[in-house]
Amino acid sequence: MSAVKPKIILQLKSSLSGEKISAMSDADAKNAVQQMRDERAKDGNLQISFSGFNASKKKRLANAARKNQFKVAVSVTKELDFLVVGNSISTRDKLIEKAAEQGAQLLSEKQYISMIESGVTVSLV
16 A cells, blocks of 8 residues: 655644644654544544445445444545555555545555554554
């Protein structure tokens, strides 16, 4: 999965000025994004969506997300935090492009399951 750079996520999803974000090191930006996600997780506001799965698998994955306090989104918006992609989606799919443009982090099914099992949101690569 391709990673969205933390500074881009901050530009798209935080109230920090562009000047302040530009002055941050990559490590500081990564930490700021993680802190933002941790706060959203506490409030039950992390959004996740699933694409490239058959209906029954998508339902199981979405149910697990809801049990872990995620809001399951049906579309990609600026509020989306994670897009979990299955094997039946092309890496050139418009949905993946839109998710990346909106600052969502792309996850494989394996990464998603690991995140759910550990209770920790995925760190940015």
